Amino acid sequence: MKKLVYLAVLCSMLTFPSFASAAKDAGAATVLSMVFSGSGEWYNRDFKGNFPWGECILGEICCLVKVSSAFDAAAGKTDNDIRLDFWSKP
Structure with a gap:
């Protein structure tokens, strides 16, 4: 099973060589x-900057x-700030 997982990861890396250059979705x-909270905004920033560990x-x-x-990620936001006012509109 481990070999199949490694093979699938290898094939996906060869098929999609640069995830950062992919179209935003x-x-x-x-x-x-x-x-992983914050990783969607990090994706919207083209994986630039540090990973938002706090969020x-x-x-x-x-x-x-x-x-x-x-x-926030669905809205296309790219900020690093943690939004704590949950009751407001996204």
């Missing part, structure tokens, strides 16, 4: 933010941070 940014950790603790990160 709101769905992909939203899924990335739902998996990622807070997103695992508080589900509202994860949801607001997904809304």
Whole structure:
């Protein structure tokens, strides 16, 4: 099973050599933010800058941070700030 996973990863790396040059996709940014908070905005920034570790950790603790990160990523935002006013419009 391990060999199949390694083969799938290798094939995807060869098929898509540069993920940063891919076209921006709101769905992909939203899924990335739902998996790791802040990674969708990082994707929208073409993976430039540091990974948003603070937002990622807070997103695992508080589900509202994860949801607001997904809304921000779907809207195409690229900021590094953690949005704590969850009741406002995304």
